[in-house]
Amino acid sequence: MLIISCIKQVPDTTQVKIDPVTNTLIRDGIPFIINPYDSHALEESLRLKDRYGMRTVALSMGPPNTVATLRKAYAIGVDEAILLTDRCFGGADTLATSKVLAAAIERLTQKEEVGIVFCGKQTIDGDTAQVGPGIASRLGFSQLTLVDRIESIDFLRKTIKVRRKLEGRHEIVEAPLPVMITVVRELNRPRYPVVAMRLEAEEKEIKVWDNSVLQLDVETVGLKGSPTWVSKIFSPERDQGEIIGDGISDPVGTASLLIDKLLSKDLLTV
Amino acid sequence: MPLQQTVFIIIFAVSVFSFLFSCYQRLQLVAIGAPENRFDNPWARLLGVFSYAFAQRRVLARPYGFNHFLLFWAFIVLLLANAEFLIEGLISDFSLAALLPVALGHGLKLLFDIVSVVALGCVLVAFVRRLFFSPEYLGTDYTRPASGEALLILAMIATLMIAFFLLNAAHIALGQEVSWRPISSALAVLLQGLRGETLQGLAQVAWWIHALVLLLFMNFLPRSKHMHILTAIPNCYFKSLEKPNTQPRETFEKGARYGVSSVEQYSWKDLFDSLTCTECGRCQDLCPAHSTSKPLNPRKIVHDIKINLLKNGLARKEGATGSLPLIGAAKEGTICEEAIWSCTTCGACTSVCPALIEQMPKIVKLRRHLVQEKAQFPEELLNLFENMEQRSNPWGIAPSERTKWSGQLGDRTFKPGETEYLFFVGCAGAFDNRNKHVTVALATIMDAAGVSWGMLGKEEQCCGDSVRRLGNEFVFERMAKANVSLLKEKKVTKIVTQCPHCFNTLKNDYKQYGLEIEVLHHSQLIDQLAKTGRLKLHQQSGQGKVIFHDSCYLGRHNDTYEAPRAVLQAATGRLPGEFGRNRENGFCCGAGGGRMWLEEQSGSRINLERVKEAMAQQPDTLCVSCPYCMTMMEDGLKDLGLGDKVRVKDIAEVTAEALR
Numbered sequence: 001m002l003i004i005s006c007i008k009q010v011p012d013t014t015q016v017k018i019d020p021v022t023n024t025l026i027r028d029g030i031p032f033i034i035n036p037y038d039s040h041a042l043e044e045s046l047r048l049k050d051r052y053g054m055r056t057v058a059l060s061m062g063p064p065n066t067v068a069t070l071r072k073a074y075a076i077g078v079d080e081a082i083l084l085t086d087r088c089f090g091g092a093d094t095l096a097t098s099k100v101l102a103a104a105i106e107r108l109t110q111k112e113e114v115g116i117v118f119c120g121k122q123t124i125d126g127d128t129a130q131v132g133p134g135i136a137s138r139l140g141f142s143q144l145t146l147v148d149r150i151e152s153i154d155f156l157r158k159t160i161k162v163r164r165k166l167e168g169r170h171e172i173v174e175a176p177l178p179v180m181i182t183v184v185r186e187l188n189r190p191r192y193p194v195v196a197m198r199l200e201a202e203e204k205e206i207k208v209w210d211n212s213v214l215q216l217d218v219e220t221v222g223l224k225g226s227p228t229w230v231s232k233i234f235s236p237e238r239d240q241g242e243i244i245g246d247g248i249s250d251p252v253g254t255a256s257l258l259i260d261k262l263l264s265k266d267l268l269t270v
Numbered sequence: 271m272p273l274q275q276t277v278f279i280i281i282f283a284v285s286v287f288s289f290l291f292s293c294y295q296r297l298q299l300v301a302i303g304a305p306e307n308r309f310d311n312p313w314a315r316l317l318g319v320f321s322y323a324f325a326q327r328r329v330l331a332r333p334y335g336f337n338h339f340l341l342f343w344a345f346i347v348l349l350l351a352n353a354e355f356l357i358e359g360l361i362s363d364f365s366l367a368a369l370l371p372v373a374l375g376h377g378l379k380l381l382f383d384i385v386s387v388v389a390l391g392c393v394l395v396a397f398v399r400r401l402f403f404s405p406e407y408l409g410t411d412y413t414r415p416a417s418g419e420a421l422l423i424l425a426m427i428a429t430l431m432i433a434f435f436l437l438n439a440a441h442i443a444l445g446q447e448v449s450w451r452p453i454s455s456a457l458a459v460l461l462q463g464l465r466g467e468t469l470q471g472l473a474q475v476a477w478w479i480h481a482l483v484l485l486l487f488m489n490f491l492p493r494s495k496h497m498h499i500l501t502a503i504p505n506c507y508f509k510s511l512e513k514p515n516t517q518p519r520e521t522f523e524k525g526a527r528y529g530v531s532s533v534e535q536y537s538w539k540d541l542f543d544s545l546t547c548t549e550c551g552r553c554q555d556l557c558p559a560h561s562t563s564k565p566l567n568p569r570k571i572v573h574d575i576k577i578n579l580l581k582n583g584l585a586r587k588e589g590a591t592g593s594l595p596l597i598g599a600a601k602e603g604t605i606c607e608e609a610i611w612s613c614t615t616c617g618a619c620t621s622v623c624p625a626l627i628e629q630m631p632k633i634v635k636l637r638r639h640l641v642q643e644k645a646q647f648p649e650e651l652l653n654l655f656e657n658m659e660q661r662s663n664p665w666g667i668a669p670s671e672r673t674k675w676s677g678q679l680g681d682r683t684f685k686p687g688e689t690e691y692l693f694f695v696g697c698a699g700a701f702d703n704r705n706k707h708v709t710v711a712l713a714t715i716m717d718a719a720g721v722s723w724g725m726l727g728k729e730e731q732c733c734g735d736s737v738r739r740l741g742n743e744f745v746f747e748r749m750a751k752a753n754v755s756l757l758k759e760k761k762v763t764k765i766v767t768q769c770p771h772c773f774n775t776l777k778n779d780y781k782q783y784g785l786e787i788e789v790l791h792h793s794q795l796i797d798q799l800a801k802t803g804r805l806k807l808h809q810q811s812g813q814g815k816v817i818f819h820d821s822c823y824l825g826r827h828n829d830t831y832e833a834p835r836a837v838l839q840a841a842t843g844r845l846p847g848e849f850g851r852n853r854e855n856g857f858c859c860g861a862g863g864g865r866m867w868l869e870e871q872s873g874s875r876i877n878l879e880r881v882k883e884a885m886a887q888q889p890d891t892l893c894v895s896c897p898y899c900m901t902m903m904e905d906g907l908k909d910l911g912l913g914d915k916v917r918v919k920d921i922a923e924v925t926a927e928a929l930r
């Protein structure tokens with residue numbers, strides 16, 4: 001059984017700034033990282049591999065420099081890394097992205113039974129949280145979002161039971177395989193690569209699938225296949241704060257002033 | 271040949287064989303260690319032997335060491351006396367005195383007599399100390415100060431001396447010997463009343479006791495902690511010529527192993543060290559981790575390596591897995607992970623050990639294995655490692671924020687060929703809010719003295735100190751290579767840092783990457799500026815009572831003790847007060863060796879210990895010279911509710927205040 005994790009290479013957003021004039025992201029010199037949620041997705045696939053010996057594949061759509069991120073996946077132990085890249089895939093929104101990813105997964109199912117597709121809950125650059133569900137509905141997979149624990153897998157009945165992390169509560173649900181799971185950070189603690197694997201990863205082959213492999217209609221992928229149009233990106237204006245009290249000479253009084261203020265704005269409940 | 275002589279020759283031959291065999295077995299174990307070149311520079315090495323072995327420099331650093339010094343030299347002298355004794359037993363009619371001019375022969379006997387009584391006195395002192403006044407650090411959970419072994423050895427030495435005197439006294443009383451032996455002669459007077467046969471018998475018994483105990487003692491050496499009598503002198507010869515804190519590089523290639531997980535991966539010198547430990551306990555006494563009840567004791571690390579070697583060594587040599595793991599749940603011969611992560615790499619152990627054993631580097635080697643082969647380390651480090659790799663600073667703050675502190679200074683970019691000093695600000699100096707004040711203070715001082723200085727700005731990267739001490743050599747290597755090539759590209763020839771960790775790494779570690787330029791810690795630069803009159807300071811007493819805390823990486827690792835004190839003297843008009851433990855004996859703040867980024871899981875907190883020690887001097891200002899010390903001392907004072915009473919200041923801040 002195959003486990004696939006979809007990983008996206010994103011700019012390190014702690015370092016991204018928005019150009020106040022053009023309202024675009026300043027990405028110059030910003031290093032790329034693996035989308036943090038996706039490293040938890042990857043980790044969970046590796047844990048299942050350690051436990052049940054399943055084969056793991058890391059899948060990413062992105063520009064050619066995405067190989068750096070896929071090498072990191074090799075360094076922590078995935079069996080195969082596949083890069084989906086083609087000029088015509090560029091500029092995709094969530095619809096077009098999930099289409100390409102789904103097509104690649106479809107292709108993998110032809111050779112091997114796919115059990116689970118892991119995705120991150122969302123990315124830190126696009127933040128839509130739509131790609132995972134998009135993949136699931138295209139492929140007709142069960143869809144389990146916001147998972148923070150895998151409870152059990154029943155290989156005979158081909159079902160999986162997971163815990164979902166919702167606002168203020170948990171939900172335990174079961175679904176038939178194959179399944180698409182989006183993960184939250186509480187699911188696990190990603191492993192750190194050992195040196196020997198890092199060195200091996202440098203030499204491993206990263207499979208590249210372009211559209212000559214996936215054979216998708218170019219009108220339905222990339223910018224052309226993306227109905228979404230981002231008209232403007234900007235940092236929201238924030239109201240200027242105010243200084244209340246003097247915390248150094250009167251810490252207790254200042255603290256109660258602050259509490260009153262928060263109460264009056266209904267930001268605090270007693 | 272008289273029967274007695276024949277018997278002795280047989281016993282002697284067996285003992286010598288067994289002694290040599292034990293030594294061979296031990297050396298064979300040492301030989302399974304990895305290669306390491308400790309054979310270069312013979313003159314420097316001989317100098318080390320002279321000062322550390324013969325002059326007992328480190329031993330004498332503590333008052334009781336004088337007793338050892340005397341005993342050591344008594345041993346050297348008596349080696350000759352015992353050689354004579356043994357040859358006399360093997361060859362009838364042999365006499366050393368007969369071979370020498372009469373006066374010299376007599377002189378030697380006189381010397382032997384006096385030295386023997388000195389040795390006996392030393393042994394008595396040692397006995398009394400171990401039994402009644404044993405300091406806490408002599409004992410551990412695996413051995414007590416008055417252990418059977420220690421007392422047995424002392425008893426053997428005492429017996430040798432007493433037998434020696436009885437033998438000589440009986441000979442003198444019998445009139446068989448006329449020589450200058452004042453103590454033996456005095457004893458002979460007491461024996462005068464005895465009959466000739468009794469005296470003969472006494473002499474024979476004393477001779478045999480002396481002979482047998484001597485051979486027993488010799489055979490006991492390689493099997494006990496007194497192995498150091500054989501190994502300490504060579505260990506001084508093979509000492510690290512560099513400060514042992516600068517760990518060797520590793521080679522990153524396919525199939526290579528990293529660090530140490532099994533005893534034979536240690537170098538032969540590490541293994542030789544383990545057989546040399548005298549169990550004096552001095553390292554344990556100074557270790558901040560041990561003093562605050564962490565499961566780390568440097569002496570025990572060395573002991574565990576020895577036990578593991580004795581138990582597993584031969585099996586490992588033949589490629590079999592030993593029965594005793596080197597890393598695992600703590601027991602004799604196995605080191606637990608918490609001990610490995612507790613080390614602050616303060617270097618107290620390596621700089622106090624009289625036998626020049628290198629304890630701390632052995633711990634870093636274990637870390638290298640855990641991090642690089644197992645990816646097994648305390649949780650907190652995952653973030654640190656990722657921040658270091660992705661953003662080149664421990665906090666993971668965007669590198670673009672590196673120059674934020676310098677807002678009002680204008681453009682201070684380092685210009686190759688124009689600027690004299692590169693101010694390597696360091697991560698703490700650039701990102702940590704408290705330490706930014708120190709950075710500004712140093713910039714102000716350099717401007718006031720007219721120093722030509724510049725920065726790398728956003729191009730500056732972390733020096734990699736923490737990752738190296740934490741055993742992440744792979745990441746360190748990348749950082750070091752990137753930094754060295756940047757510094758070379760910018761044609762930097764002089765660097766000043768405000769952090770002892772940057773200072774030490776740029777100065778010592780980067781040598782391994784081909785960077786050999788002048789690196790100064792700000793205490794050294796300020797001291798120079800003040801001494802040469804370039805910096806005009808108005809000595810002010812506003813700081814109240816000042817006390818100075820030594821940073822391990824400035825002090826012990828780089829022997830810079832006086833510069834920061836001189837700076838404080840120049841800025842305040844008098845030398846700062848001292849902690850009870852200072853300079854070489856200074857006590858770590860708890861943040862070195864990457865401990866800055868780790869929680870203290872067990873025992874008490876190291877920084878609280880140090881702050882309490884400071885409070886004994888009732889200071890108004892606690893001066894530091896390191897960003898980590900700054901954080902640890904401030905946190906410690908706050909935790910004790912003394913945040914308002916005592917201020918923590920960097921020496922640069924005190925200096926900058928004296929500019930006004």
Ligand SMILES: Cc1cc2nc3c(=O)[nH]c(=O)nc-3n(C[C@H](O)[C@H](O)[C@@H](O)COP(=O)(O)OP(=O)(O)OC[C@H]3O[C@@H](n4cnc5c(N)ncnc54)[C@H](O)[C@@H]3O)c2cc1C
Nearest residue numbers: 006061092093094097119120122123126127128129130131
């Ligand atoms: C600032 C910004 C705003 C944007 N706004 C929109 C918008 O409003 N609407 C829109 O349709 N597009 C938008 N896009 C484009 C969008 O980010 C990506 O093009 C889209 O492919 C993925 O959406 P996401 O990043 O939100 O992913 P999410 O849906 O948040 O991602 C969920 C998971 O899907 C997987 N995944 C996502 N992308 C990939 C990939 N390329 N390869 C492999 N796995 C992947 C990962 O596991 C990820 O954790 C925006 C992009 C940016 C930079």
Ligand code: SF4
Nearest residue numbers: 557613614616617619
């Ligand atoms: S370096 Fe310091 S903390 Fe580490 S073992 Fe030695 S004395 Fe203890």
Ligand code: SF4
Nearest residue numbers: 547548550551553623
């Ligand atoms: S390692 Fe050195 S300092 Fe520590 S107990 Fe042994 S001999 Fe003494």
